[in-house]
Amino acid sequence: AQSVTQLDSQVPVFEEAPVELRCNYSSSVSVYLFWYVQYPNQGLQLLLKYLSGSTLVESINGFEAEFNKSQTSFHLRKPSVHISDTAEYFCAVGENSGYSTLTFGKGTMLLVSP
């Protein structure tokens, strides 16, 4: 069975500072990985995904994540955050078999202050 650990429930940062949100997973088969973002009172939106190929993936709003198979990690980073990045971020893992279900981490709340 797969599992996802998001090590920090809350990450407070100042605007324009860099940030890293950590995600570790466990699985016995090959995986694909996602980061989703949830703004207040909204559903989840896909931020970026790793399916195969290049281990560094980027989103259109400046976030990036690197798939590290040896460390079973998929940490999310942004070099300079904005107030508008304040949201909850979820890491999710899926396996290349079965019904394409995903297992989600418990989420990390990113709090950006001026």
Add this chain to the structure above:
Amino acid sequence: DVKVTQSSRYLVKRTGEKVFLECVQDMDHENMFWYRQDPGLGLRLIYFSYDVKMKEKGDIPEGYSVSREKKERFSLILESASTNQTSMYLCASSVRQGAHEQYFGPGTRLTVT
């Protein structure tokens, strides 16, 4: 653009009532999912369906049932609502197999009093 809609954003029901949450997707996706989201617990899968009239239990199916009579519609049913079912309910859809993301609806915040 994929669109997943849920019938209500906010719902208040009484203990013991039968509750229906509806979800509709417009992308002809085979898979549909129901999750509940609680603070500190993340998303937990209640049920999913990979085809019309097909369903599979997720991690926390107790107290819930589902119905999928048409490909685009997936309903979550609380047969007798209880206060511990107060939560945010999220519906999602995806292509059936392989490495594909799930697309989420806006969620229904259900309060059972």
